[in-house]
Amino acid sequence: MQLSRILLIEDDRSIASALTQALQTSHHLTVTRSGALALRKAEKNRYDAIILDLGLPDMDGLAVCKQLREQGVTAPLLILTANEKVLSKIHLLDAGADDYLVKPFSLGELKARLWVLLRPPLPPGPRATISVGGIILNRRAHEVRRDDIPIRLRPKEFALLEYLMDHAGTLATRRALTSYAWPDRQNLWTNTVDVHIKHLRDKIDRPFNRQLIVTMHGLGYKLDAAPDTIPEETT
Ligand code: CA
Numbered sequence: 001m002q003l004s005r006i007l008l009i010e011d012d013r014s015i016a017s018a019l020t021q022a023l024q025t026s027h028h029l030t031v032t033r034s035g036a037l038a039l040r041k042a043e044k045n046r047y048d049a050i051i052l053d054l055g056l057p058d059m060d061g062l063a064v065c066k067q068l069r070e071q072g073v074t075a076p077l078l079i080l081t082a083n084e085k086v087l088s089k090i091h092l093l094d095a096g097a098d099d100y101l102v103k104p105f106s107l108g109e110l111k112a113r114l115w116v117l118l119r120p121p122l123p124p125g126p127r128a129t130i131s132v133g134g135i136i137l138n139r140r141a142h143e144v145r146r147d148d149i150p151i152r153l154r155p156k157e158f159a160l161l162e163y164l165m166d167h168a169g170t171l172a173t174r175r176a177l178t179s180y181a182w183p184d185r186q187n188l189w190t191n192t193v194d195v196h197i198k199h200l201r202d203k204i205d206r207p208f209n210r211q212l213i214v215t216m217h218g219l220g221y222k223l224d225a226a227p228d229t230i231p232e233e234t235t
Helices: 012-024 036-046 059-068 089-094 106-117 155-166 174-181 192-204
Strands: 004-009 026-032 049-053 077-081 099-102 129-132 134-139 143-146 149-151 171-173 213-216 219-221
Touching: 004 012, 004 036, 004 099, 012 026, 012 106, 026 036, 036 049, 036 059, 049 059, 049 106, 059 089, 059 134, 077 106, 099 106, 129 155, 134 155, 155 174, 155 192, 155 219, 171 174, 174 192, 174 219, 192 213
Parallel strands: 004 026, 004 049, 049 077, 077 099
Antiparallel strands: 129 134, 134 143, 143 149, 171 219, 213 219
């Protein structure tokens, strides 16, 4: 298996070494504490993902982010920030970031975000935004809203919802859901999907009046709604 190449730009030694330890078995990590050096590295090498701390000793992390995009670097970019309030998510996405994590974060959370970013790109065709029964899911921004209320989902919950929404109104078998959300796993506990669907329901259904995820006993699940009409995308 080829290791994915990650550029980590982080001046905090303890975080850099924790991430290196956590990621080095499945990724090839290049670590630098300098924004300027990172820009040069990214110009010469191809990375599968970039993890960027916003508070660097030599440059503003956001400026690094913008310059990477101006240089034509298309690798998914995950921002690490010490303070959620300093910059809004909109600012970060505007600067070219794909996702962000607020310190302190768990290594599990970081791995989950990275997993999503490293997933192969969607084949051309599916729309970035799907809307079913008042749920709006944006594949690119990795965001979900129901009745305009933002809902935070974990990566597997997101994948399951994405599949259910893509197949709204029809049966999604457990097997289909499993192979979509866990493409690299052969043997999952049979109730893994059910457990994640339960968590998904707690977030996407339970707080609302109408329950959209229907259990098809012995078979799987169905999102019981028709796709909404949404305006054509401009991008
Ligand atoms: Ca820092």
